[in-house]
Each structure stands twice: as C-alpha cells, then as structure tokens.
Amino acid sequence: MATIPDFTINEDGWSTGATQQFSPNFDFRPTGGAIDLLVIHNISLPPRQFGGNFITDLFLNQLDYDAHPYFDQLRPLRVSSHFLIRRDGEVVQYVSTENRAWHAGASEFEGRPRCNDFSIGIELEGSDFDPFTEAQYITLGQLTLALHQQYSLQHIVGHEDIAPVRKTDPGPYFEWQRYQNEMVTQLADIRFPFLQG
Numbered sequence: 001m002a003t004i005p006d007f008t009i010n011e012d013g014w015s016t017g018a019t020q021q022f023s024p025n026f027d028f029r030p031t032g033g034a035i036d037l038l039v040i041h042n043i044s045l046p047p048r049q050f051g052g053n054f055i056t057d058l059f060l061n062q063l064d065y066d067a068h069p070y071f072d073q074l075r076p077l078r079v080s081s082h083f084l085i086r087r088d089g090e091v092v093q094y095v096s097t098e099n100r101a102w103h104a105g106a107s108e109f110e111g112r113p114r115c116n117d118f119s120i121g122i123e124l125e126g127s128d129f130d131p132f133t134e135a136q137y138i139t140l141g142q143l144t145l146a147l148h149q150q151y152s153l154q155h156i157v158g159h160e161d162i163a164p165v166r167k168t169d170p171g172p173y174f175e176w177q178r179y180q181n182e183m184v185t186q187l188a189d190i191r192f193p194f195l196q197g
Contacts, residue, residue: 009151013096013097014096015091015093015097015143015146017091018092019092021060023059023094024061025061025095025102026099028099029098033117034152035153036151036155037109038122038153039122039157039159040124041159042132044127045071048129048130054067056084056092059094061078078102080103082096082097082121084124085122085139085143086136087126103119103123104159107163109157110155119162124170127173128170128173137178144182156192176192179192
C-alpha cells in the first residue's frame, strides 16, 4: 500500500498532500456563511471501472464523450468536487475549499437548501456495488481531520442523505462505522448519519 500523506488545508483552501487539478466548474460561496458540512460521494467512469483519467477529464470539461457509450449522457453536465480519493489512496483536488464546487446538485440538509453553498465534497473512486479500499478509508480519515481543523465541520453525510430521491451514494458498501473509527478520538463532536435520530 502506498504511503498516505499528511494533509493540511491552507488559508487559500488548497491541501498539501493532494495533487492539484484546476476545474473551471466552481463559483463563489455566499458571503458570511459557515462551511460546516462534509458530503461523501462515489464515482467511477465508466461505472464500476477504476483507474484512468476519465473522472478528472469530466471535472475539467475535457471528457471524450465518444470514448464509451455511457459517456454520451454526460455531455450536458458541468460538475466538480473538491476532492477525489482514488483506489490506492491518492488524493486529487479540483476546487479550493474556499469556493463552491458543483457536487451536491439539488439538495437539502436540516432545512437548508443548496448544500453546495456550505459543504465540501469528497468523491471516492468506487460504486454502490463494490467495497472501498483500506487505503481510501485511511486517506479519507486523515483528510477529514485536516478539513475539520480548518473549518470546524459539524456534520458528515452521504450524498444520499441530502438528495435521497436522486442519489444513493456513497452506497451500501461504504462502512460508516469504519470511517468514524479512523477519527473517533479526534472528532467526537461531529455527527455521522448512522448516529442521527
């Protein structure tokens, strides 16, 4: 397994330990609002195929839509995420956490709509049908700690929790308890979905 780097979120919203790819798919957050929600997603392009550059190409608006039949339906999309964690634990950052990435879409959390306004999005390379890797859990835990140190996150949810009609990710193979165990002593103040009433 590759060595998992330490992460620090700088004041400009970029993380040490991550490879930077600059997506044009972002805009500015509303002024005065707190960044207090972390949203976990999964993504694979084509579905259930891992590796390659298709995810990055999608977030950079450079995807070759003719490279696979599945990609044709993605032509109108302009999407991004703050981070992607690949199967080997490598982290790619596309948007500064100070800015609004386009990851949540139509969404609501505890009565607050437009979750992109106040959230950070992390994509895990994976699917609803495949277990995630040990390296991904370790990296996700360390990246979460760094984000919490910078932003005092209050809640961590899945995409399915804020857009339940549209989305199912990170899916049934994502082990919330295992994820929490990576950080349990450091993040006792954060609410996880399986602990929410």
